[in-house]
Amino acid sequence: MILDLYRIAEAIRASHPDLEFDVKEGERRVVFKVKAEKLHNFIKFLRDEVGRDFLSTVTAVDYSDRMEVVYILGSYSDGFIFVVKTEVDRENPEVESVVDLFPTANFHEREVYDMFGVRFRNHPNLRRLLLPDDFEGHPLRKDYEWW
Amino acid sequence: MEMWVNFGPQHPFTHGLWRLKVKVEGETVVDVEPTIGYLHRGVEKLAEKRSWVKFIPYNDRLCYVASMGWTEGYVGAVERLMGVEPPERALYLRTITSELQRIASHFVWLGAYSIDLGNFTALLFAVREREFILDSLSRLTGHRMTYNYPRFGGVARDAPNGWVERTIRYLNRIERKMNDFVNLMLDNETFLKRVQGVGILKKSVAKEWGVTGPVARGSGLKVDVRYNDPYLLYEEIGFEPVVEKDCDCFARYMVRIREIYESITIARELLMRLPEGDVMAKRVPRVPPPGEIYYRVEVPRGEAGYYIVSDGKDVPYRVKIRSPAYVHIQATKAMMPGCNVADLPAILGSLDVCLGDTDR
Amino acid sequence: MGDELPRVIHMRDGSAHAVVGLDSSEDFLERTDGLVGKLAQDVRKGLWKVLGPLLYWGRGFSPWGSHFGIACCSIEVPMAVFGPLFDVERHGVLSPSTARQWDMLWVSGTVTRKLAPRIRILYEQMLEPKWVVAIGDCAISGGPFYDSYNVVKGVDKIMPVDMYVPGCPVRPETFIDAIIEFRRRVREGKR
Numbered sequence: 179m180i181l182d183l184y185r186i187a188e189a190i191r192a193s194h195p196d197l198e199f200d201v202k203e204g205e206r207r208v209v210f211k212v213k214a215e216k217l218h219n220f221i222k223f224l225r226d227e228v229g230r231d232f233l234s235t236v237t238a239v240d241y242s243d244r245m246e247v248v249y250i251l252g253s254y255s256d257g258f259i260f261v262v263k264t265e266v267d268r269e270n271p272e273v274e275s276v277v278d279l280f281p282t283a284n285f286h287e288r289e290v291y292d293m294f295g296v297r298f299r300n301h302p303n304l305r306r307l308l309l310p311d312d313f314e315g316h317p318l319r320k321d322y323e324w325w
Numbered sequence: 326m327e328m329w330v331n332f333g334p335q336h337p338f339t340h341g342l343w344r345l346k347v348k349v350e351g352e353t354v355v356d357v358e359p360t361i362g363y364l365h366r367g368v369e370k371l372a373e374k375r376s377w378v379k380f381i382p383y384n385d386r387l388c389y390v391a392s393m394g395w396t397e398g399y400v401g402a403v404e405r406l407m408g409v410e411p412p413e414r415a416l417y418l419r420t421i422t423s424e425l426q427r428i429a430s431h432f433v434w435l436g437a438y439s440i441d442l443g444n445f446t447a448l449l450f451a452v453r454e455r456e457f458i459l460d461s462l463s464r465l466t467g468h469r470m471t472y473n474y475p476r477f478g479g480v481a482r483d484a485p486n487g488w489v490e491r492t493i494r495y496l497n498r499i500e501r502k503m504n505d506f507v508n509l510m511l512d513n514e515t516f517l518k519r520v521q522g523v524g525i526l527k528k529s530v531a532k533e534w535g536v537t538g539p540v541a542r543g544s545g546l547k548v549d550v551r552y553n554d555p556y557l558l559y560e561e562i563g564f565e566p567v568v569e570k571d572c573d574c575f576a577r578y579m580v581r582i583r584e585i586y587e588s589i590t591i592a593r594e595l596l597m598r599l600p601e602g603d604v605m606a607k608r609v610p611r612v613p614p615p616g617e618i619y620y621r622v623e624v625p626r627g628e629a630g631y632y633i634v635s636d637g638k639d640v641p642y643r644v645k646i647r648s649p650a651y652v653h654i655q656a657t658k659a660m661m662p663g664c665n666v667a668d669l670p671a672i673l674g675s676l677d678v679c680l681g682d683t684d685r
Numbered sequence: 686m687g688d689e690l691p692r693v694i695h696m697r698d699g700s701a702h703a704v705v706g707l708d709s710s711e712d713f714l715e716r717t718d719g720l721v722g723k724l725a726q727d728v729r730k731g732l733w734k735v736l737g738p739l740l741y742w743g744r745g746f747s748p749w750g751s752h753f754g755i756a757c758c759s760i761e762v763p764m765a766v767f768g769p770l771f772d773v774e775r776h777g778v779l780s781p782s783t784a785r786q787w788d789m790l791w792v793s794g795t796v797t798r799k800l801a802p803r804i805r806i807l808y809e810q811m812l813e814p815k816w817v818v819a820i821g822d823c824a825i826s827g828g829p830f831y832d833s834y835n836v837v838k839g840v841d842k843i844m845p846v847d848m849y850v851p852g853c854p855v856r857p858e859t860f861i862d863a864i865i866e867f868r869r870r871v872r873e874g875k876r
Contacts, residue, residue: 231532235630239642280535281534285655306362307361308685309362310362317367318369322834334803364797366835386756386829389760449769470757470854471757
């Protein structure tokens with residue numbers, strides 16, 4: 179099973195040249211790193227050609243020099259998980275939304291905006307989800323003050 | 326004439342604190358707009374302040390009805406990062422308690438669903454049967470609800486003397502009484518009319534909205550983390566998920582009822598085969614090395630995922646918790662338009678939302 | 686932004702109302718004024734001395750509590766405690782669905798900033814006399830989530846609380862003990 183995953187990842191890289199990937203030993207996971215402009219096309223390619231029809235979640239991680247937006251894709255027919263990461267700027271983070279590919283991304287992207295301040299282009303309803311509407315700040319960023 | 330009606334945060338049918346604004350035209354529902362966040366406690370930010378071990382009890386309080394599965398998710402993810410394998414007896418105990426917790430959680434759902442549809446007796450039956458499972462788990466772990474039982478490398482404590490026989494006796498009794506229960510509901514024509522043909526979620530629509538768990542299995546999708554992506558002992562016992570084809574509320578109801586029977590069988594078989602040995606691994610590192618992992622488990626409501634990033638320090642760098650009920654609340658937009666207002670409790674109950682893990 | 690919530694709750698339409706102390710029926714009597722009002726007040730005070738203890742004795746028999754479960758404690762308190770093993774209905778406790786019929790507001794779970802104005806509205810919808818019971822560590826002081834950015838540190842920052850029931854989550858036996866103690870105190874006329 180692991181050899182198949184490696185071959186699938188190699189085949190994907192053959193058609194998308196500037197892609198990095200990492201297959202973990204003994205796991206059913208692949209991690210891809212993609213540039214922000216090519217993200218929407220890559221996820222469309224994974225959904226149509228590679229059969230990833232299940233978007234598990236969209237989240238973000240705040241490193242000190244950059245912010246990474248993480249998409250976790252699975253499938254309804256097998257157990258492989260594709261983790262797709264893209265880097266955005268910390269000061270003005272903006273990424274294309276995938277709501278037109280997966281309607282379930284609506285709430286996930288709203289939560290990432292709520293917690294990190296990442297704006298998603300072409301999202302139908304980008305406003306706060308979990309926090310009250312008059313809350314100031316984005317709590318899960320590393321520079322949010324604890325109190 | 327269209328009107329917005331509010332199912333506010335305090336409502337006996339919503340089973341939790343969320344708000345559902347419903348646009349009605351006469352008696353037919355045209356559109357819905359859910360609002361969540363009334364129980365957002367900031368657990369993901371608290372994880373970056375508490376240490377790895379101190380964060381274990383917080384996972385119990387996420388989904389408080391099914392706490393054993395969520396703790397198993399966090400502990401299993403960190404164990405994979407550390408590269409630690411628990412001993413055989415600990416794996417058996419963790420699988421057995423996960424299945425017992427699934428039975429208890431489905432009883433809570435069954436009781437709440439029955440009282441929504443007007444059947445008060447079934448609530449009392451469900452709470453009574455659940456008390457037996459809670460008695461068995463409290464003898465093992467010390468508490469009725471938020472157990473704090475799995476640990477990195479095994480479990481917290483071993484089973485006391487006589488626990489295995491007593492639990493098998495309780496499981497036999499519950500299996501006998503389930504027949505009474507099922508007949509109470511299925512012979513009732515009012516119940517069947519309220520539940521069949523209501524809340525249709527077709528297979529393709531379900532795939533688009535990312536549903537998992539009993540909601541997806543009631544729509545004909547054979548998806549279950551214990552089957553696709555096995556963890557603990559599910560690969561060894563040869564697990565087959567329960568699937569129904571009808572896509573309505575009745576199909577989801579039958580999926581959960583059959584899952585109770587299946588969990589009783591699995592738990593009983595594992596209890597009879599419980600091996601001797603230690604319950605904790607010999608060498609467990611204090612903190613996991615730098616890295617990241619995505620680990621998923623099957624909690625009674627669907628698929629729960631933990632995306633954990635570690636940088637080698639005392640506290641986690643990022644813990645992201647993926648909750649099934651969060652996604653199912655979105656799926657109301659696809660399921661509700663077209664039904665009557667009187668069907669709303671039946672549909673909301675069949676989704677089985679638990680607000681603790683939705684809002685975190 | 687500090688440790689306490691402001692004492693004025695701002696509602697979405699711009700109006701605000703302040704959290705004032707709890708009104709009991711005896712204080713309400715003191716606030717009527719005017720000569721006829723004063724005469725009526727004296728008559729009422731005399732009657733109250735006679736009827737008061739009788740009312741207190743009667744109030745203790747059927748405390749109706751709220752069906753408002755917030756978080757983890759809600760599975761124990763308004764659910765398992767009404768089950769066959771810990772039957773709390775034998776003490777006269779019922780749990781109606783509408784706020785107008787509650788005597789006690791059981792706050793069982795963590796109160797967050799988004800929920801605080803709504804729970805205050807529920808408290809004001811209840812009719813006199815009313816009591817508030819803070820169930821669980823989260824409602825007493827914020828519990829395990831005390832240093833989170835979205836949690837009110839105890840429900841007594843928004844409304845006056847009469848009884849604190851500790852536990853995380855609360856065991857049903859503790860809650861039944863609290864109900865028995867509550868009935869005894871109400872019968873004796875204490876708050």
